[in-house]
Amino acid sequence: MDDRPLETGARGRADVRADVRADVPADADVHAVVRRLADVLEPPPVWCGPDEAEIHDVVIAEPGEALDGAAGALVLAVGARGAEAVDMVAAAAEAGAGALAVRVGGDGLPEAVRAAAEAAPIAVIGLPRGLRWDRAEAEVRAVLAAPAGEFAPSRGGDLFSLAQTVATLTQGLVSLEDGAHRVLAYAGPVDEADELRRATILGRSCPEPYLALLRRLGVHQRVRAGDEVVTVDEQPDLGARRRLVIGINAGRRPLGTIWVQEGARPLAEHAPQMLRGAARIAAVQLVDHYFQGDPGARLASREELSHGLLTGRFDAAALAAHLGIDPAAGADVVAVDLREPGEDGDAVRADARRAEAAGIVSVHVAAHRENALVAQACGQIYAVLPTPTTAAPPPPAPSSPYEDETPLVRWADELVVTLRRLTGTRVQAVLAGRAERLADVPAVKLRGHRALQLLARTPETTVGTHTRLAPALLIRDTLELLDRSPRLRFPAVAALLTRDRDQGTDLARSLLLYLDAFGDVTAVAKRLNVHPNTLRYRVRRAVALTGLDLDDPEHRLAATLQLRLDLDARDLTDPAFPGA
Missing domain, CATH: 1.10.10.2840 (PucR C-terminal helix-turn-helix domain)
Structure with missing residues (x-):
């Protein structure tokens, strides 16, 4: 048998965060493991032997070590060279292992190892020299952490909604893929799809020739290194128009990618920023998918927790720990009202429009600040933007009470302009102020609610701030007190x-x-x-x-x-x- 590089038709699984537990019940075939390793290793691995064996665990062993408990596992043969590698091939097959991995040089798997694999038979994977075994173990466990069928389209409604939001904001055709290039969700006008997109969606996976191009260009390595938005130029010979791609990452653990294909018109100028926000939202959703069973129920639970933080129904410290936020951090609160006309009386339609707008707010706010939360309350949309806690000295005091609000006002104005364009209503937003602790968020939220009521007096205004509206709010509150006290x-x-x-x-x-x-x-x-x-x-x-x-x-x-x-x-x- 010849050493086999990565081939078309791999049945991959997605990648997940770094703290994957070893006892997660999941299987992956040998081909899926090889395909995953090919995306993250340079040079990619080679392999030989059968590919139908299922792998459900990873075992690290040295030559001569008993392989008890290696049945169905991928055995990482540490230090196995020459005759020792051949002996470990036979021992792994006898123990019922799914595959064996050894280190190889530029010549690929030795002839004796390939012959032993054919005789066993067992799949043998050749990993490049210099690869740390602990990294190889982590990458394989990432593949195993995504059970088969986890991302069937019928269970990915939240991802399809996110894809549609990104398509609307970027003016392109969007697809979300897992770490093995399997399509999870997509959105955009069908008549503007290029040949590559049609083949990808119909086959539920990116075609191998395009993947090979991406590997040559180093695209996968770049998107897994951070939040860089990578441009892939048009490739006429592959039927591919210009694309933008960003990685969906949880810390140092890559989860997948978001792709935007340019359609009949150029992509929006702010498309890269929107992709960064969408990637942060998708990371949360993908982790929810992998670790919490039904994704719809899990996402609803997170929204409920965000609403609880906003309204003070739950303990702020416990919620912060669950949502990955420092409870001692402050948070800016921005309130948004769509100013929907109320004459149609269709509450269901209004709720749907507000949910769509909340998705747009989520992408914008995630692009502006990490760990941001979005929730609906009182018929309005609220964004909670935790402020980073650092040991750096505090900045100098602003020369005016409005100076430090300027960047957030500019961001909120861009958001309102986008929402006005997409909803056709006179959307308004208010910077409700900063909560010094997360436990103070409900009080700031109430200020935002009252300020939005006040801002309705001037519908031409896009964004107001509590700082500027405070005098008018004081008078309003005073009048309400007087109204309740007829003797005054x-x-x-x-x-x-x-x-x-x-x-x-x-x-x-x-x-x-x-x-x-x-x-x-x-x-x-x-x-x-x-x-x-x-x-x-x-x-x-x-x-x-x-x-x-x-x-x-x-x-x-x-x-x-x-x-x-x-x-x-x-x-x-x-x-x-x-x-x-």
Whole structure:
């Protein structure tokens, strides 16, 4: 038998995170193991012998060591050379091992080893010299950790939803693949798919000629090294248009890849950033798939935990540990409202639109900051962005209270512009502020909810911040307290509104706008569409009827509060609560 390199038709399994347990019940055939190793090793392994044997464990053994318990395992033959390697081939076959791995040089497997493998028969894999045995063990266990059928399309709805979101944001055709290049989910217009994409989706796996090209270009090594977005140029001879690819990684453990094919129009300018965010989300979902049984139930559980952190229903420290966040870390909270029209009364449709928008927010926020969480509450979408905890000295104090909000405001504005374009509604967002600890997130979330209610007064505004809205929120809260305490009133000013209603005058409203404008008669008269002298008369008349002393700051403040309360300023066309 000749040494066999990687061949087409491998039945691979996906890779998973570094702490894979040895007792995970799963099998993989020899070909799947070889194919996985070919993607991560340089030069790739060679092999000979049958490929139908199933491997369910990895055993490390030295020459002469008893192979008890090696049945169905891949035996890593440490230090086996020459005759010792031949003896270990026979011993592994006798013990019922699925395969044996030895180190080889540039000439491939020795003839004696190949002959012993054929006689046994047993598959023998030749690994390149210089490869650490512990790394070989880890890579093989990664293959074994994904049970067969784990990613059947019927169980990958969350991944298909993510693929659709990425396709929408990048303007391309998207596919998610596991570590063995098996297609998990895909999205995008069918009529724009190139030959390679059609072959990949129909065959549920990337064709070998393209994989060989990627290995020659070192694409797999690059995407497994971090969050680099790699461009693969058009390959006309392979029927492949230009593509972007990023690795889905959990720490140093690669899980798969996300591909975006360029279709009839160029990819969006921010496509690389969106891919980084999508890769972080996909990593969580793939780990959920591998380790928690039903993926739909697992993902719902994570969303429920995020909602619990947002609303304070669960212990923040316990939730933080479960979600992989430092409980001592602070977190920025951003609140988003789609401003959906409520006249259709279709709650189901509104929920679907909000869920789709939440997916878009998730990709954007994951691209902006790691470990970010997104949850829906009160008909709105909330993003919780944990701040990294470092030992670095604190930055210098900002020159204004708004300076340190600028990067987040810029990000939120980009998000709102995207959502407005995709939803067709006047989406708004509010930077609710920073929770110093995760346990403070619910209080900050409530601030965001109230600030969004306030921001609705100015629908042209895309993003507001609690810092800028704080004065208006203070006045609103004060008015609500006054409304619940009827005994706290300025009777003379309250009577002014009653007189207006009885006599058809507009003294109270004119006085309120005059006070709001610091006595700028010209501006208020223009706003009311009256002559300045008419406004002056109204103010003098209101002062005479109420006994106000406009030179007294307490009189001015009390009159303003009473007028806003009695005029129900929150419902006025002219916003008494200015936006950001």
